[in-house]
Amino acid sequence: MANDHSAASSDPRRRHRHEGPQKHVVAFVLSLVLTIIAFAAVSAGEINTTFTYIILVGMAVLQVFVQLAFWMHLKDRGHLFATMGIIFGIIVVFTMVIMALYWVWW
Amino acid sequence: MSAHDHHLDGHLPHEPEKATLEGRNKILGFWLFLGAETVLFGTLFAAFIALRHQVLDGPTADHLFELPMVFAATMILLVSSLASVFAVQALHQHKVKAMIVWLIITILLGLSFLGLEIYEFNTYVSEGHKLTTSAFSSSFYTLVGFHGAHVAFGVLWIGLLIAQIFKKGLTVVTAPKIYVSAIYWHFIDVVWVFIFTVVYLMGKVG
Numbered sequence: 001m002a003n004d005h006s007a008a009s010s011d012p013r014r015r016h017r018h019e020g021p022q023k024h025v026v027a028f029v030l031s032l033v034l035t036i037i038a039f040a041a042v043s044a045g046e047i048n049t050t051f052t053y054i055i056l057v058g059m060a061v062l063q064v065f066v067q068l069a070f071w072m073h074l075k076d077r078g079h080l081f082a083t084m085g086i087i088f089g090i091i092v093v094f095t096m097v098i099m100a101l102y103w104v105w106w
Numbered sequence: 107m108s109a110h111d112h113h114l115d116g117h118l119p120h121e122p123e124k125a126t127l128e129g130r131n132k133i134l135g136f137w138l139f140l141g142a143e144t145v146l147f148g149t150l151f152a153a154f155i156a157l158r159h160q161v162l163d164g165p166t167a168d169h170l171f172e173l174p175m176v177f178a179a180t181m182i183l184l185v186s187s188l189a190s191v192f193a194v195q196a197l198h199q200h201k202v203k204a205m206i207v208w209l210i211i212t213i214l215l216g217l218s219f220l221g222l223e224i225y226e227f228n229t230y231v232s233e234g235h236k237l238t239t240s241a242f243s244s245s246f247y248t249l250v251g252f253h254g255a256h257v258a259f260g261v262l263w264i265g266l267l268i269a270q271i272f273k274k275g276l277t278v279v280t281a282p283k284i285y286v287s288a289i290y291w292h293f294i295d296v297v298w299v300f301i302f303t304v305v306y307l308m309g310k311v312g
Contacts, residue, residue, distance in 0.1 A: 021195060028188045035184065035302075039177055042307045052311050060303040064296050071191045071292045078124070082137030089141035093148030100152035 027070035034063040118200050122281035129282035136286045140293050147297050150249040151304060157241040158309065164239035167246075167309030170230055176306045179222050180298065183257075186215030187295040190288045197284055202276045205284070209268055212291060216261040223254045246305065253301055256294050263287055 038059040041052050069075040074083055119125040123133065158167065193208035227247070237247050264287050267280075274280055 021192065024188065024191045024195070027191075028184070031184055035177075035180055035299075038303060038307055039173060042310050043173060049311055053308065056303050056307050056311070060299050063299050067187070067292055067296050067299075071187060072289050072296075078130075079137075081134055085134075085138040085141035086144060089144030089148070092145045093151070096148050096152035097155060100156035104156040 023070060027066050030066050031063050034059045034066070118276065118281075119278070121198055122200075122276065122278050123197070123285035125278045125281075129278060129285075132282045132286055133289075136289060140289070143293065147249075147252070147300075150245070150252060151300065154245040154249045154305065157245045158305075160241035161243075162240040164243055165230075165233055165235050167242070167305075168312060170233065170235055171306050171309050173306070173310065175222065175226060176302055179219055179226075180302050182215050182219045182222065183295050183298050186212045186219070187292050189215065190291045194285060194288045197276070197281060200276065202271065205276070206268055206271060209264055209284075213261050213264055213268075216257050216264075216291075220254060220257055220261070223250070223257075227251075250301060250305060253294070253297055256297070260287070260291055260294055264291070 038056050041047060041055045041059075047055075068086070073079065074086070123129050161167075189208050189211040193205050193212065196202075196205035196208055235243050235246075237244060267283055267287055271280055271284070276284075
């Protein structure tokens with residue numbers, strides 16, 4: 001009773017909307033599959049280089065999206081400013097990577 | 107006021123890391139920090155992408171990299187990320203013991219990742235791929251080493267948090283720290299996704 005941390009909440013045991021581990025296991029399996037596809041595309045070797053690059057970038061972007069949304073809870077509510085912060089970072093990164101790809105050895 | 111009254115489950119709110127304004131601000135501030143970290147890693151990636159073919163007379167990426175080892179490191183980090191998400195679930199359910207166990211698993215996997223990376227760097231150095239060998243080697247060690255340093259810091263940080271949980275228990279003050287460290291750990295894994303894609307796999311492709 002001396003504990004004031006719980007003042008506003010009702011009994012937490014009563015209405016638990018805790019997500020089970022399923023969602024995170026699904027995110028894990030998705031990440032695993034995306035990783036294996038990327039490694040397999042390189043190990044196979046016989047595929048056209050440009051096509052391999054597209055597969056690699058696609059798998060990486062998908063996996064990062066899965067992890068940001070599920071494991072880092074970005075899709076949960078109350079994450080608008082957090083999302084804006086990370087998106088701003090990604091925009092800067094894109095600018096720099098494009099610069100590195102197209103301008104440096106021109 | 108029996109001892110039972112102080113049992114954590116009866117006192118902590120549903121999501122203890124978001125129960126206080128301080129906790130919520132900590133999480134938001136941490137995301138803004140991660141935005142800055144993204145930029146930081148982005149500059150290192152940009153430098154690496156620009157310089158990755160400049161090998162001088164040092165070994166090339168295709169010659170150096172061993173995909174099975176990279177795959178093992180990737181799996182270790184991916185599983186550790188899963189362990190830290192389970193730690194946060196245990197936190198939400200106020201299961202302190204389970205949370206600590208998952209955090210310890212996270213740390214152990216992080217340490218084995220570091221061990222593998224040290225072994226890997228050691229092998230490269232013995233093959234004549236040193237920090238100053240070429241622009242490729244410099245940008246490689248800076249990028250991958252910086253990620254490794256983040257893993258090392260994460261291990262240290264989570265280790266200290268476990269010690270603090272033992273001392274102070276799970277409260278609305280300690281819960282945001284655990285949550286934020288888990289976000290940090292996932293971020294390390296996210297950066298690794300781009301490292302194995304851009305550095306190792308694309309290095310193999312050419």
